[in-house]
Amino acid sequence: MTSNTKLSYTDKLPLTCTRTGTCCHGKMVRLNPWELAKLAEAKGITPKEFRNLYCDFGGIQLRFDGDPGWKDLASCSQYKPGFGCKVHSGRPLVCRLYPLGRQKQGEKKHYIHQGNDFPCLEGCPDVVKLPSMTVSQYIEGQGAQDYEAVQDSYLELMQDIADGAFSLLLESGLSESGDKKTLPMWRKMGDEKPEALSKRLGVQWIDRLMLHELSDHSNDYLSFTESHFASLQSAFEEKLSKLESLDDYSEASVLLMGLALHLSRGLGAEPSDLATHWIATAKTHGASE
Ligand code: SF4
Numbered sequence: 001m002t003s004n005t006k007l008s009y010t011d012k013l014p015l016t017c018t019r020t021g022t023c024c025h026g027k028m029v030r031l032n033p034w035e036l037a038k039l040a041e042a043k044g045i046t047p048k049e050f051r052n053l054y055c056d057f058g059g060i061q062l063r064f065d066g067d068p069g070w071k072d073l074a075s076c077s078q079y080k081p082g083f084g085c086k087v088h089s090g091r092p093l094v095c096r097l098y099p100l101g102r103q104k105q106g107e108k109k110h111y112i113h114q115g116n117d118f119p120c121l122e123g124c125p126d127v128v129k130l131p132s133m134t135v136s137q138y139i140e141g142q143g144a145q146d147y148e149a150v151q152d153s154y155l156e157l158m159q160d161i162a163d164g165a166f167s168l169l170l171e172s173g174l175s176e177s178g179d180k181k182t183l184p185m186w187r188k189m190g191d192e193k194p195e196a197l198s199k200r201l202g203v204q205w206i207d208r209l210m211l212h213e214l215s216d217h218s219n220d221y222l223s224f225t226e227s228h229f230a231s232l233q234s235a236f237e238e239k240l241s242k243l244e245s246l247d248d249y250s251e252a253s254v255l256l257m258g259l260a261l262h263l264s265r266g267l268g269a270e271p272s273d274l275a276t277h278w279i280a281t282a283k284t285h286g287a288s289e
Contacts, residue, residue, distance in 0.1 A: 022122065023098045024085065026073030029062040030266050031055065034150040034224055035092035037214045039078070042090030047211045054078065057194040058201075059210035060266030062092070093147035094268075100135070104152065111135050146221050153225045154267055157232075162260040162278060164236065166285075168253035174246050175287045183279050183289040185254040189261050190275020197271075201258050208235050209259055210266070 031039070033047075036059050040050035051059040054077045066075030078087045085091055093102075100111045139145065169175050169182050189197055198206050212228040236256070243249055257278070261271040279289065 022070055023095065024076045024079040025064075025068075025070040027064065027076070027094075029064075029076065029092060029094050030268050031060055031062060031092055032151060032154045032263075032266055033059070033210050033212050033228060034154070034221055035090075035147070036210060037212060037224065038090035038218075039087050039092065040090075041214055041218055042087035043078075047213065048207070051211065057265075058198040058206035058262070060194065060198075060262065093144060093151055096142040096144040096147060097139070100138075102148070102151075104155070109148075146219070150221045150225060151267060153221075154263065157225075157229055158260050158263045158267060158269075161232075161256050161263065162274075165253045165256035165260065166278070166282060168240075168243075168249050168256065169282060169287055170285050172243075172246070172249040174249045174253070175282075175285070177246055178288065179246065179250060180288050182250045182253050183282060183287055185250075186257045186275050186279055186282075187289070189254070189258045190272045190279075192271075194262070194265055197258060197262050201255070201262060205235075205255065205259060206262070208232060209263060 036051060036055065037047045039054075039062075040047040043050055043054075045053075047059075054063050055061060056063050063077045064074045065077055066079050067081060069075045069079070069081060075081070076085075078085055078091075080086050085095070097111070099113050101113065103110045103112060133141070139148075165186070169179070174182065189200065192200070201209075208231070212224065212231070215223055215227070217223060239252060239255070243252055257275075261275060264274050265271050283289065
């Protein structure tokens with residue numbers, strides 16, 4: 001469905017969190033660094049504190065370790081029975097869009113939902129009393145536009161980091177040397193569980209990737225992403241300035257690819273699919289596995 005799609009009677013979407021519903025139980029909520037920072041702001045703590053208390057895998061996933069509720073499924077760490085979301089003002093994109101999902105290919109984006117009826121009808125049947133609205137009205141009402149723009153920026157960053165891994169492999173002489181260890185590591189990381197990949201990347205790089213403080217203008221997502229990308233760029237440049245041997249280039253290519261894959265998971269992508277795609281691309285440019 002597009003943003004102009006009119007939602008039908010049975011498709012009505014909740015204007016606000018209805019406190020007893022399906023959306024905060026048994027889900028997997030992935031996070032980008034802006035979402036992590038906004039959650040922390042809503043909680044009144046730093047992104048690092050929020051990450052350490054309420055997230056898994058270095059901050060790419062919200063922990064669902066609350067009391068079981070709807071269908072006996074565990075609730076989100078930010079869900080309070082009888083109240084709802086404790087971080088409503090900073091809730092992430094997936095929560096703002098629920099029960100819609102978002103797919104983006106190139107410049108085109110689509111909104112989707114699973115099944116014939118919205119799950120809200122089962123968990124929060126009161127939604128049928130809400131006024132009908134278009135998808136774009138719903139998105140606006142949820143304040144999701146900035147979060148969508150940030151998500152797209154981080155998707156671009158993910159591609160830029162992967163491009164860096166490609167350059168180190170293909171433009172340093174590494175691939176031409178007959179290297180056969182870099183691509184297998186890309187594949188291994190693509191198949192790795194998130195906890196193993198975050199451990200492999202190390203605390204310092206995971207922190208650089210996921211933790212960035214909001215400025216005083218906390219709703220200015222452009223300045224947030226710009227300053228975060230600049231600080232990552234400077235860390236990459238420092239790393240690259242120390243490379244000497246082909247082994248160093250391989251290790252740096254693996255690091256950048258691992259960071260791109262880890263970030264991709266936080267953005268809702270499937271790292272194994274991406275790794276397979278990127279390995280195939282590298283091979284068409286002469287790299288070997
Ligand atoms: S962040 Fe809030 S809205 Fe999102 S799943 Fe957790 S409790 Fe629900």
